[in-house]
Amino acid sequence: MPNLSYSEQTERSIHIKLMHMQKELPLFCKDFFRGIEPQTQPRTRLAYAYDLSVFFDFLINSNPLYKDRRPSDFKLEDIENVTTADIEEYLEYLKYRPDEDREVINKESGLKRKLSSLKSFYNYLFRTERIKTNPAALVKLPKIHDKDIIRLEYNEVAELLDEVDSGECLTERQKLYHKRTRVRDAAILTLLLGTGMRVSECVGINIKDIDFENTAVRIHRKGGKEAVVYFGDEVLDALYAYREERRHIIAESGHEEAFFLSLQNKRMSVRSIENMVKKYASVVTPLKHITPHKLRSTYGTHLYQETGDIYLVADVLGHSDVNTTKKHYAAMKEERLRKARSAVKLRNA
Numbered sequence: 328m329p330n331l332s333y334s335e336q337t338e339r340s341i342h343i344k345l346m347h348m349q350k351e352l353p354l355f356c357k358d359f360f361r362g363i364e365p366q367t368q369p370r371t372r373l374a375y376a377y378d379l380s381v382f383f384d385f386l387i388n389s390n391p392l393y394k395d396r397r398p399s400d401f402k403l404e405d406i407e408n409v410t411t412a413d414i415e416e417y418l419e420y421l422k423y424r425p426d427e428d429r430e431v432i433n434k435e436s437g438l439k440r441k442l443s444s445l446k447s448f449y450n451y452l453f454r455t456e457r458i459k460t461n462p463a464a465l466v467k468l469p470k471i472h473d474k475d476i477i478r479l480e481y482n483e484v485a486e487l488l489d490e491v492d493s494g495e496c497l498t499e500r501q502k503l504y505h506k507r508t509r510v511r512d513a514a515i516l517t518l519l520l521g522t523g524m525r526v527s528e529c530v531g532i533n534i535k536d537i538d539f540e541n542t543a544v545r546i547h548r549k550g551g552k553e554a555v556v557y558f559g560d561e562v563l564d565a566l567y568a569y570r571e572e573r574r575h576i577i578a579e580s581g582h583e584e585a586f587f588l589s590l591q592n593k594r595m596s597v598r599s600i601e602n603m604v605k606k607y608a609s610v611v612t613p614l615k616h617i618t619p620h621k622l623r624s625t626y627g628t629h630l631y632q633e634t635g636d637i638y639l640v641a642d643v644l645g646h647s648d649v650n651t652t653k654k655h656y657a658a659m660k661e662e663r664l665r666k667a668r669s670a671v672k673l674r675n676a
Contacts, residue, residue, distance in 0.1 A: 333531040333585070333594065334547040341369040348376040352383070353401040359451050368550050378444035385417050403457055406449075411462040418442060418469070438469045476655060477615055478625040484520060487611045491516055496610040507590060512603055514569035515587060515595075518544075519604075519619055521562035523626030523644050525549070526600050526619035533584040534573070537566060548645045556643070627655070 331339065349357055356379060360372050367375075383398035386409070393405070421433045421441055433441065442463075449463035479487065490496060491513045494505035505512075519529060528546040536545040543557045558566075569587075578585060578592050585594035601619055608617035615621075623644070631640050641652035 332547075333533070334551055337527075337531075338369050338551065341373050345369065345373045345376055348373070348380065350399070352376065352379060352398050354399075355403055355406075355452070355457065356448075358455075358457075359448055362451050362455070363447065370549075374440070375444045375447065378441045379448060381421070381441065382417060382445055385420050386413075389416065389420065403452070406452065407458045407460060409462055411465045414442075414445065414463055414466045417445075418466075435469050435471050439471060442466065442468055476624050476628070477617070477621050478628045479520075479612065479615070479617065479621070481629070483612055483615075484625065487607060488513065488516060488520075490607050490611050497606070501606065504590070508603075510569050510572050511587060512607070514565040515600060516604070516607070516622070517562050517565035518558065519622045520626055521558050522556045523623045523630070524556055525623065525645075526597050529619075530587065530595050530597055530600060532586045534586050535584070537570075537586065539563065539567065539570075554645060624655070627652070 345360070349360065356376075360376070363372065363375075380398060383401060386401075386405075387393045387396050387398070390413075393401075418438055421438055423433075424431050446463045446466075446468075449458070449461050452458045453461040453464075491509065494502050494509065497505055515529065518524070519526070522544070524546055525548075528548065531547050532544060538544070541557075542559070542563050543555050545553060545555055548554050573586065573588070576588055576592060578588055582588065582593045587595045589595050589599055604617060604619050604622065608615070627640050627644055630643065631637065634640070637652055638649055641649040644652065646652045
């Protein structure tokens with residue numbers, strides 16, 4: 328197998344998973360995935376495959392007509408016989424359902440995504456004249472209620488980084504690991520907080536991607552696009568410290584190029600960084616559920632507070648549509664406007 332980059336390996340893994348999932352689905356689903364390939368990313372198609380498998384499982388378990396079938400047994404006539412009421416019942420089913428040894432709960436965003444997947448599937452079959460009716464088109468998407476953005480305040484950022492340095496509030500067991508990972512953990516958290524990059528972009532960084540002289544790092548955005556992100560002195564110092572440590576680590580075969588390594592000397596995973604952030608954040612801000620994405624929101628918030636430039640924030644965060652950025656930071660714009668009411672004095676006191 329040729330020497331693939333981390334992003335290429337990830338895409339290959341997703342492609343293999345999608346191929347396996349398609350074997351469990353009806354044959355006409357392959358046409359659907361082939362038809363949407365030019366407009367979608369591999370990870371999106373994999374999510375669609377999972378959502379469709381859940382839909383077919385629902386039909387098998389809830390409709391006596393399909394009892395004892397497998398998803399691969401379904402024909403186009405079966406899809407055409409599904410009614411709007413069936414799909415509405417499917418949404419109810421999704422809210423709370425058992426899945427092997429666990430319980431799956433879908434809230435507004437999860438319901439919307441799964442219904443969007445089903446709508447795309449039916450739209451394709453209807454548009455290509457495989458079916459004559461489109462019951463999914465009559466079902467409205469769930470309304471998503473806006474939620475406050477959870478972010479860290481400036482003092483909380485300082486407290487979080489202090490905890491990474493000291494490990495003072497960790498359990499005795501965690502402190503044993505902290506002695507071995509402190510420098511690495513500080514570099515990762517400082518990088519996330521100082522650039523707003525996604526955790527998937529962070530784990531994909533190779534040694535050669537970091538330009539210490541020009542304080543920049545090359546990352547792979549969603550969709551495989553490359554971008555260069557610049558960082559400040561605090562991030563530089565933290566990366567320098569870890570680089571010295573990294574030079575003395577012999578990575579496992581296949582992980583030699585990775586910058587951030589686990590204790591097993593392999594490239595760190597997204598899950599391991601998520602767990603690491605949770606470990607430190609839970610002792611600093613126990614009332615806030617802090618994830619790597621919340622660190623990204625924290626950076627975006629602080630950058631907008633300092634610059635007031637929503638287009639700069641969108642560009643740095645890698646948003647393809649500035650409206651996505653506006654949606655997330657609109658409340659902050661209102662806050663800035665309110666401050667303007669007392670910024671200008673009409674008479675000297």
